[in-house]
């Protein structure tokens with residue numbers, strides 16, 4: 497199975513949520529576009545080699561230059577750009593009617609602190625372990641206590657920078673309950689490679705139960 501290497505806990509090509517699925521689709525579209533373009537260029541190259549002796553000088557060189565240098569790239573790149581921009585727009589945390597769970601994320605050298613302000617019975621916290629409700633959108637408000645880190649759960653969505661003095665929001669959702677993995681995606685010092693975290697997506701009932709087992713945090 498040639499695509500077996502595409503799975504695994506840190507694979508963007510094994511999406512487990514809508515954001516990651518949109519990114520994976522874009523990746524496949526770009527791969528298909530690049531394969532088509534590569535095939536076309538190689539065909540033209542082969543054609544010039546085969547006909548080099550028959551016609552030493554190319555007929556209408558300006559037409560070839562304009563076609564290959566302007567028209568062809570525009571035809572391939574314009575749809576890819578539009579598709580990329582639309583995908584980016586879909587990934588933003590727009591306000592919407594559905595209930596969104598808020599979780600606060602603080603990166604620091606070298607660990608991840610998670611805070612659940614809306615937990616029943618008061619805010620809870622966890623370290624290097626993120627708990628999500630499966631099947632529901634979650635807005636992660638990501639900041640940093642020291643240097644710039646990168647918050648990334650490859651199977652659930654794209655990366656977002658964790659910047660000191662600034663909060664970035666990323667909306668993610670896990671399709672079904674399960675265990676995923678997150679990492680720091682921005683080199684942040686000696687402990688960077690060990691700065692990973694576990695992600696647990698729970699079914700609706702067990703999510704609140706699991707939060708109740710976590711330590712309390714200040715309101």
Ligand SMILES: [Cu+2]
Nearest residue numbers: 645680684691
């Ligand atoms: Cu880091």
